[in-house]
Every structure is written in structure tokens, then in C-alpha cells.
Amino acid sequence: MQELKSLSAYRQGLKGKILDTAMTLFAKKGIKAVKMDDIARTLNISKRTMYELYDNKEVLLFEGIKSYNQRREKEMSEFVKGNTNVMDIILNVYKVKVEEFRFTSPSFYDDIEKYPKVMAYLEKSREENRKELAAFLDKGVKEGYFREDIHHDLVTILFDSIGQLFLQKRLYAHFSIESVLNNIMFISLRGICTIKGIEVLDKFLKAQA
Template sequence: MVENKNITTYKESLKEKILSAAMALFAEKGIKAVKMDDIANSLSISKRTIYEICENKEDLLFEGVKKRKSAQQEALREFAEGADNVMDIILHSFRLTIEQFKFTNPVFYSDLMKYPRIMRYFEEDKKKSQKQFREFLHRGIGEGYFREDVNYDLIIYILSAQERYIMMSQLYNMYSMEEIFYNLIFISLRGICTNKGIEVLDGFLINIKS
């Protein structure tokens, strides 16, 4: 019984290492450019060992994407527990996203769109994120950061459409994802802020721009 538990613990630990190494290489070089041999070599293990964890590269990518998303959500949840207001939570989420863009090759996003199963996962996850974002926005109204005279369902729809356009048009090949995201925040979020919210947001934008 103890031996089986040890084997399971070892496999889970190995899986975590493989997923982390794979996602780091995907982010650096793009998905297509990374071979299973590259991942194995980066960990000094055999390719066969990787195939014992995931059947193919798409499964490896899918598991890695879910792992990264889960880690981001956990980090945001921990931050939210100690945050003073909803504005801090939203801006912290934006900061984490921007930091991720800085260390990700744009080719990664182009390659990612070639995997329908993963894109469906993102669409499903987006629905959950939009619900949470809507709750944050309404909480922000009560805290005095966001305007009351705004149709927030429409705003969320517009933001989603903008995000979809950025990915489909591969706008990140013309501008950095940081620049795209900065302007998206500046135009979309600032427009729904009260004077109190604008003061906080402008301070945040100055910091990330510098």
C-alpha cells in the first residue's frame, strides 16, 4: 500500500515537472517548434517517460494549459482574500496577465489556435471568467470605482469581441501583447471608471508603462 502511494506521488511529481518544462519551452519557442525530444532533453529523461504521462504533444499541451490556468486562478484567489477592494483585485489580475505576455513568444498564440480542443476549453473557461468579472464590476459600483450608468453586459460582450479579433487577426504580430493589453485597459476600463476609479487606474497604468 505504501509502495503504491509512493509510486503515485512520484508520478504526480514527475508529471508536474514535465508540464512545467513543456510550457516553458512552448512559451519560449512556440508549440510547433518544440519536439518531445526537446522536452525530454531539458529534464534529462527519456522520451518514453513522457509518453507514459501523456499520449502525445496535444495532450501534454492541454494538461499544461489547464495547469497554468489553475495556478493563475489560485494566485488570484489568494490575492483577493487579502485585498482591500475590488479595484486592486482586477488590476492585480491584469498585472499577472501582462507579466505572462512578457515571457511568451507571439508564435505560441498562433500555434495555439490550431488546437480546437484547447480553444473550446478557453471558450468554456471564458464564460466562468466573465461571470466573475461581472460580479467584480458590480461590486466596484458599490465601492465607488465604476459608473452606475453603464450596461456592463454589453461592455463584457465588447471586450470579448475585441479579444477574439486580436487573436483571429494575429494583431500581436504587429504590436506586442503588452502594448495591446495596455491600450485595451486604458480605453475600455478607464471609460467605465468614476473619478475615484480613474485615479487608481492611472497610477496603475503609469507603473506598468514604466
């Protein structure tokens, strides 16, 4: 019985290592450029072992992205627990996104559209984010950082459209993530901020310059 438990623990640990290694390679080289053989070779395991744990590349990519998102959500949840205001949350997300995109090849975003299961999962995640944004906007209004006259539904559509624009126009392939966020996202954000919110944004951007 103990041997079975040890084997199960080993396989679970190996699954995690495979996910981490695969996502690192996907981000660095693009998804298409990385073969299942490459991942197995990097970990010094057999291709057979790889396929026993993950049927194909799409399953591996799906599980890797899901695991990554869950980890990010947990980190954000921990960050928010400290009675953080909306501006602190936005600026923290900015730093996370800059770090994330800095180490991700444009090919990754080009390739990901070829995987329907992954795209369906990402769309579902976006739907959940759109629902959460309404509560976030309300929190910002109560804290005095967002204007009281904003239309929550329209603002939600605006920021969701910016995210879609980033992918559809392949802005990630032509501009740095800092340029995109500073010239599109932050300008839009500035429009819904009060003077109090604008002062926080300006101070942050000045420190980044």
C-alpha cells in the same frame, strides 16, 4: 505497498515536472517547434516514459494550460481575500498579464489554435469569465469606481471582444502587451469609471511611465 506508494508519488512528481518543462519550452519557442523528444531530452527521461504519462502533445498542452490556469486562479483567490477593491484586482491582473506575455513567444498563440481540445477548454474558461465579470462590475459600482449607468451585458461583450481582437488580429505579434493594454483595454476601462476610478488609473499609469 510502500514501494507502490513511492512509485506513484514519483510518477506524479514526474508528471508535474514534465508539465512545467513543456509549458516553459512552448512559451519560449512556440508549440510547433517543440517535439515530445525535446521535452524528454531536457528532463533526461526516455520517450517511452513520456508517452506512458502523456499520450500526445495535445494532451500535454491541455493539461499544462489547465494546471497553469488553476494556479493563477488560486493566486488570484488568495489576492482577493484581503478585502481588495476592483481597481486593485484590475491592476494586479495587468501586472500578471504583462509578465506572462513578456516571456511568451508570439508563435505560441499562433500554434495554439491548431489544438481543438485546448481551444474548447479556453472557450469554456472565457464563458465562465464572462459570467464572473457581471458580478465584478456590480462590485465596482458599489465601491464607487464604476459608473452606475453602465449596461453590464454590453460592457461584458465589449471586454470579451477586446480579448478576441487581441488574438484574431495577432496584436501580440505587432505590439507590446503594455501598448495593447494601455491603448485599448485601459481606454475602454476608463470609459466605465467614475472620477474616483479614473484617478486610480491615472496614478497607476503615471507610475508606469
